[in-house]
Amino acid sequence: MAATSTPGLIIAAPASGSGKTTLTLALLAALRRRGRIVQPYKCGPDYIDPAFHAVAAGRASFNLDSWAQGRERFDALLEAAAEADIALAEGVMGLFDGVASQGAWGTGSTADIAAATGWPVVLVLDVAGQAQSAAAVALGFARYRDDVTISGVILNKVASERHAALVRDGFARIGVRVFGAIARDTALTMPERHLGLVQAQEDPALLARLATLADLVERDIDLAALEAAARPTRRRPPAAAPRMVPPGQRIALARDVAFSFVYPHLLQGWRAAGAEIITFSPLSDEPPDPSCDVAWLPGGYPELHAGKLAAASRFADGIRAFARTRPVHGECGGYMTLGAGLIDAAGHRHEMLGLLGLETDFAQRRLHLGYRTATLHAPIPGYAAGSALRGHEFHYARVVTQPDEPLADIRDASGVATAETGSRRGHVTGSFFHMVDVAGDARP
Template sequence: MSNPPGLLIAAPATRSGKTTLTLALLAALRRRGRVVQPYKCGPDYIDPAFHSVAAGRASFNLDSWALGRGQFEALLDHAADADLCLAEGVMGLFDGVATPGAWGNGCSADIAAATGWPVVLVLDVSGQAQSAAAVALGFAQYRADVTIAGVILNKVASERHAALVRDGFARHNITVFGAVKRDTSLTMPERHLGLVQAQEDAALSARLEALADLVARDVDLAALEAAARPTMRGSASVASRTSPPGQRIALAQDAAFSFVYPHLLAGWRCAGAEIVPFSPLADQAPDPSCDVAWLPGGYPELHAGRLAAASRFADGLRDFAQNKPVHGECGGYMTLGAGMIDAAGQRHAMLGLLGLETDFAQRKLHLGYRSATLLAPIPGHAAHSVLRGHEFHYARVIAQPDPPLAAIRDAAGVPTAETGSRRGHATGSFFHIVDVAEETS
């Protein structure tokens, strides 16, 4: 198995420009003829879609809290035919939860240490000069098993500003791969859960071309490639225990339902399952020949009126659920519920397969890693299985009259109020499955 070299693009904090520069590098390296395998640290389900467009191949999530080592090693296999691996970090390089999970605390540094990929720090130097080098020095010394290859200076105001910042790095022999000038026209559009989805950004191709031009001008791409190091691998991979929910899976896929982890889809297909997509927003029903329907997360709250009016979708899914299992994650879970109040305060009737009522008019943030012990089976997993995953939404639960689906705890082991629910053949929760911690026999 080939172990191509890799780099991890990280930063001291969020909003330093990691995603924008990662996309720029992917696009620029692809333009140079490189086959680059993208990865995203942490449980983000939006950034990988952008990576895939820029790199021309699927991007996968790497996570030391939620992913078991077997699944982690299996995901590195996707780079076997690549020239280079490029992983985007999450939050600050060393930021994670206090209580370790599968084999780490979820920080990007865990991924750098496990793979041996050197880190390229993206530094937002607006309001700084020589002091930026002190930040890099501290990061270089924080963990002995993490190597800082150098930095990319971001949001540089002028050539004079760049020269002052570079002076601090030159004094300490820290490589500066480039200095990218501030350009607000290239800022990626955002909404409440992160970037506007790749499939909704009509200007994405042009934006990627402009970003590739930017880093080709301001970053030494040859030096960056030379800094990459071969991927370290652990012992022989252990097969993932994340089973497909069925042999033929009717999967909701459109702008309202797009938050599904690429490694899950790849794992389902690898296990021989067939994925049959349908679009609720296009008023499509699940294929009745499928043996399970799966509604992933997304932005149903932005399309609640259209979903409420999609009668063929509603009738078809209700008919499906009379005899076959239907499962919803987060946005899919809310759609399976009785009703949803949008940000403007208007209630929209949903499918009514569950009694859940949610409200976005008085929204509340729910964010973090979760472990779920199933109290009842869901498609692909038996009762009492322990799953690891993530929760990220702004919905406030008004009513949840059905029996709980799982005992769910946060990363610190504290029980959460959001337990999911079940009724008949319908199950759902706000919990996004990443991997199996323990499968019941």
């Protein structure tokens, strides 16, 4: 394993909800304020957090994933930090949490990323209701896996100076560094909805929030010590990642607050392969550019804008005309929009594009979450029938009916087939599957 010159750290926690996203944003904003070039990353599959990272750091945040990404793709994404002063990766769930079965080269845990990169972990601990016991938790994390280093902790939700002193006492006994302590403050809470935080582009107060967070960590966190704890990035000798095959030469990409879930590494890969991406906004009633050779509707929140989408006649007429002669593909939210109808959380049904027969329901919603492999029964833009892809599914839509021909054999991380197979009709394809990388044989 070779080391690059850029040092890195991972911000992780024992569990979701500990405050690692807020602390990551605060650190990105504070380090940028100090003149550092910070390359952000997100461990695991997530669209929302990286969009916040990008605003805080001023540069695109990339996902690192041991289950869904091939090792060559992973190593290539580490090169994004080559010109940065420091890399900062936000973990997913608890530090060691992953799936039971290994995927591309790991189980999808943050610990896999820490071991592969050599980046030490800063553990964010929610110490509400704890004192010295917090140190015992950290000690267990430090000893759990030999190839993961815990460089220290940040205490979150501290009730008082006395509380902080009691917690620090435990860490002094075990010799684990405390980088700082953050007081309990509801003003620091980021607005959320059912898939996570409200999207970065929907928060008009985001820049002010980031400035407040930067002030907070500059006051309460030893940033110099934190930076000094970072270690050079380990990566395997450079190898060419498999080409990220674009869905077309000129891609009409739906892009607004209803269709925002696109992985930056996919867009980067499409452009690197020579594709041109031309965005359009369905919410602004814009049709896809008719000069494009493929239309792509990514995931997002069409259920929050179903009425407006149903009334967008120029968009509907344009994409229906497009689909008569050229491929149209939808992922998750895009798939639902290509369907016949969508029932919102209030129980109102909205007419969608009708290019597929799919009917979805959010009034009786059901969580679908986890890694997926997809083996295509029919081609989608960029990949032939028989291609194997890795990705994930994350939505609350209940499928009422899915009457078209199935698009793919889709299986969860344990290899169990799912009922959400996607659909195909004419030039139109779609599924709830979000692609992250190829798996095995994926042919253009």
